[in-house]
Amino acid sequence: MEQVDFLVVDDDPAFGTALKRSLERKGFSVIVAVSIDQALSLCERYQPKKAVIDLKLEKQSGLTLIPELRQRFADVRMLMLTGYSSIATAVDAIKLGADNYLQKPAGTRAIIEALDSAAKPATITSEEPEIAAPSLQRFTWEHIQQALKDNDGNISATARQLGMHRRTLQRKLQKRPVKS
Numbered sequence: 303m304e305q306v307d308f309l310v311v312d313d314d315p316a317f318g319t320a321l322k323r324s325l326e327r328k329g330f331s332v333i334v335a336v337s338i339d340q341a342l343s344l345c346e347r348y349q350p351k352k353a354v355i356d357l358k359l360e361k362q363s364g365l366t367l368i369p370e371l372r373q374r375f376a377d378v379r380m381l382m383l384t385g386y387s388s389i390a391t392a393v394d395a396i397k398l399g400a401d402n403y404l405q406k407p408a409g410t411r412a413i414i415e416a417l418d419s420a421a422k423p424a425t426i427t428s429e430e431p432e433i434a435a436p437s438l439q440r441f442t443w444e445h446i447q448q449a450l451k452d453n454d455g456n457i458s459a460t461a462r463q464l465g466m467h468r469r470t471l472q473r474k475l476q477k478r479p480v481k482s
Contacts, residue, residue, distance in 0.1 A: 306333050308333070309335065309344065309371075368398040384404075449464055
């Protein structure tokens with residue numbers, strides 16, 4: 303069985319290809335699957351060291367892949383990556399064996415750091431802390447700030463990435479950050 307650094311499972315081929323290219327530029331070997339069945343098929347030939355799994359895969363949940371990979375490869379480091387984050391799915395992912403959980407959009411550096419963190423594996427206790435979800439305005443502000451950071455402060459590139467007019471983005475940036 304051939305070893306690879308990363309298994310990327312995402313039903314968005316553009317995202318999978320972009321992440322693969324970015325990881326390969328950093329010297330990693332990467333295989334990409336667009337479904338759970340394809341991922342399991344690839345795992346018959348390849349042994350991944352790390353896996354990045356999307357939560358929503360067409361009509362399936364990426365959560366179902368976590369125990370399958372954990373059973374096949376006890377040492378694989380797994381990251382649940384999703385655009386639909388919630389405390390409930392984060393708890394489920396960790397309980398099923400994921401090592402970390404990130405919300406999209408997440409850059410390649412954040413993905414690598416989440417999987418390489420020297421911290422102890424995440425654990426869930428029976429007492430779940432009360433965490434107030436951020437408001438939509440706060441979430442939007444944080445998303446814009448992350449996109450701006452990913453584009454090295456380039457307003458035009460950030461506006462293109464976010465799908466908004468440059469002047470609209472500039473107006474949003476002039477406002478103070480909203481509270482949670």
